[in-house]
Amino acid sequence: MKKEILFLLVILILSAAVRIYISFQSPAMLAEKIVQDDSYYYFSEAKSLASGNGITSNGVDATNGFQPLWRFMIAPAFLIKNLDLSVNFVLLLATLLDLISTTLIYKIARKFLSEKFSLLAAALYGFNFFIIAQTLSGLDVALAVPLLLAIFLEFSGKKKPIHLGILTGLLVLARLDGIFLAIL
Numbered sequence: 001m002k003k004e005i006l007f008l009l010v011i012l013i014l015s016a017a018v019r020i021y022i023s024f025q026s027p028a029m030l031a032e033k034i035v036q037d038d039s040y041y042y043f044s045e046a047k048s049l050a051s052g053n054g055i056t057s058n059g060v061d062a063t064n065g066f067q068p069l070w071r072f073m074i075a076p077a078f079l080i081k082n083l084d085l086s087v088n089f090v091l092l093l094a095t096l097l098d099l100i101s102t103t104l105i106y107k108i109a110r111k112f113l114s115e116k117f118s119l120l121a122a123a124l125y126g127f128n129f130f131i132i133a134q135t136l137s138g139l140d141v142a143l144a145v146p147l148l149l150a151i152f153l154e155f156s157g158k159k160k161p162i163h164l165g166i167l168t169g170l171l172v173l174a175r176l177d178g179i180f181l182a183i184l
Helices: 003-023 027-034 037-050 068-079 083-112 115-126 129-135 141-156 161-174 176-183
Strands: none
Touching: 003 083, 003 115, 003 129, 027 083, 037 068, 037 083, 068 083, 068 141, 068 161, 083 115, 083 129, 083 141, 129 141, 141 161, 141 176, 161 176
């Protein structure tokens, strides 16, 4: 195995370990330092969706604006009756998406930079606590970032309109403000 790939795997494994460790902290610590208050709207809507009650945060009124793809992706985690464990699983999903982002950053950097700088870019993303806090916040940013990076990677390579269309459509479903990218 090439040394470069081995180093990338080490970065991915260690950054995954950091994220998994954070994901399974006490609910009080997660609520205070990692998971944002808006995340609980997502969680309650996903729980309602998983329960078959539609998309509502209070069980009565329909939600009138949300990022649909993230809600649908996290809803299965709320089939678990333990809310804390459900949140842990959402953060594990965010961890997986962040590992994809780290890999995409490496691939993008590798197109333009040397092996060492590409690995450095992956490490800087993988171990940056600000990024970890944002992507483990329980919000849709965990899904939007890899989609944005995939679009950028597609633009920097052989542009295939079908790929760009699919990725941009998913980005709009992940974050409705992704429509601005679609317009460009």
